[in-house]
Amino acid sequence: MDLAQFKEDVIQYSKQIGIDKIGFASPDVFTEMKERLRTQQELGYQSGFEKGSIEERTEPKLHVPESKSIISIALAYPSKLKDAPRSTREERRGLFCRASWGEDYHDVLNERLYRLASYLKERYPDLQFRSMVDTGELPDRAVAERAGIGFTGKNTNLITSEFGSYVYLGEMITNIPFAPDEPVEDSCGDCNICVDACPTGALIQGGQLNAQKCIAFLTQTKDFLPDEYRGVIGNRLYGCDTCQTVCPKNKKKDFHNHPEMEPDPEKVKPKLKPLLSISNREFKETYGKMSGSWRGKKPIQRNAILALAHFKDVTAVDELVRLMKEDPRPVIRGTAAWALGKIGDWQGKEAIESAQMKETDEQVLDEMRKGLEFFTENV
Template sequence: MNYAQLKQDIIAYSKEIGIDKIGFTSASAFDEMKSRLIRQQELGYQSGFEEKDIEKRVHPDLIFDKPKSIIAIALAYPSKMKDAPLSKKGARRGLFARASWGQDYHHVLRDKLAQLEAYIIERIPEAKCKSMVDTGELVDRAVAERAGIGWSGKNCAIITPEFGSYVYLGEMITNLPLEPDEPTEEGCGDCNICVDACPTGALIQGGQLDAQKCIAFLTQTKGFLPDEFRSKLGNRIYGCDTCQLVCPKNKKMDFHLHEEFEPDPEIAKPLLQPLLQLSNREFKETYGHVAGSWRGKKPIQRNAIIALAHYKEEGAVPDLVQLMKEDPRPVIRGTAAWAIGKIGTGEGKEALESQLVKEKDPEVIEEIQKGLSFFEEINA
């Protein structure tokens, strides 16, 4: 078999099916990544969403029988939204991060990889392949970096020369001996803009992220958001784009190559108050197709409440009071109470004082007290 020709044929086919960039690397261990992952674990910087077994994350041969190559792919997504609606008083809007615009990228990339896999097996029936997108054992960025897709930026994203960091990544392990590509030359240099711009200081230094402080991670948690991060959330209801938006390598990078990734403005930048009342079915019907829905409606609703507090949207107080009194979920009741205090209306203060004597959950009581303390600060 002429594997050099097969590689070129795979590249050509990848372009036919809409893969924007493809690269190849060996299936050898990711030894450098192992030491970094161990250090992240020791420092408590992991998100908890990762594969727990570090050995599986760095040794392809633990998850695939006799691997020889890994094929990495990248698909570009838009950075700008056409006809984005304005957020204004009485109609405040939240924002999903760009990586959650359009259809869930996991499904789109898995489909591309499935097509690529079918093509390979048609050519080489004895070929074996295993594809993964984001939730697999391997570290997508490590594979993409070694396969020449781009370099690992100081913002912990893969930065490609062609599309900046606005790319989704996926990979396929195979038993075919395909010639590896050369890694891309590092391009951040002395630039430290992303590290300096991170709203919560989650970028400890170039290439090192404390996921526990990262807004992109925090918006996906289901509990009470720690106090120190609430004022940093702004109107983000899923994800965070700051470290990408400030990156000089992303200047003028905006690609609309895939219809699937085009955002619906009313979904990508939704009105906040209607989000508060959505049933599970309504949430699934409206947002179930986007990546930002994977944790369910609770984190989105909690974040929407914090965003309304950020705007000090007085028109939302009746809705927030209703949530504080009636919602069965302590996190939602408590966050609503905190937001009522943050907005600071007389109506809100009365509702907080009334609810304080009725509430039974200790965490919610604490949030009501936080809400009331804002009024004390105003009068101090």
């Protein structure tokens, strides 16, 4: 078999099935990444969402013992929201990050990788492979970087020349000995805009992220949000795009290549108050196909409460009082109490004092005390 021609055929086929960029890499151990992951682990910078051991994340042959190459793919996603609804005093809105616009990107990329695997199998019957998208063990960025898709910027995002960092990544480990592509040179230079702009200082230095401080991670947690981050979350319901939107490499980058990735404005910038009373069924029907729904409605509702506090939305007081008194989840009751104090309406103060008499959860009681302290500070 003429492998050079086969590789070219694969590249052409990838374009036909809607893959925006494709690259090929060796399956050698990711030695540098292994050391970086160990450092992240030692410093406590990992999110806890990572899958597999450090060895499983850096040694492709553990997944496909006969591997000879890794195919990396990238699909560009939109960065601009057309006909974005406006937030008003009566109807404040939250925001899902761009990586949660449209259908869940895991499904979209896995469908492309499935079609690519089917094509390879026809041409190479002895194909052995394993595909991964984000939730697999291999770090997508490290693979894409080795495959020449782009370079990892100081914001830890994979940056391509064509699409900036607005790309989803996936890979396929194969036993086909495709020739590897050349990596792309890092071109961040002296630019440090993303590091300086990070709302929580999660970008410790160029290329190193403390996931525990990253808003994208924090919005996905299910417990009480630490006090120091409640004031900077703003109206973010899921994820954070700051380090992407400030990046000069992303200027004027906005691609609408895939219908599945087109955002529904009412879903990605939803009204906040209706989220407080949405049922599990309604949440699944409305947001279930978005990647931002993977942790369920609880984190989204908690973040919506914090967003209403950020806006000091007095029109939400009645609903927040209801949650504080009736919701079975301590995180929601406590966050609602904190938000009532932040909003500062005296009806909220009376409600907190009343609810304190019946509350038994210590964490919720602590949040109620914090809420009441806001009123004392404002006297």
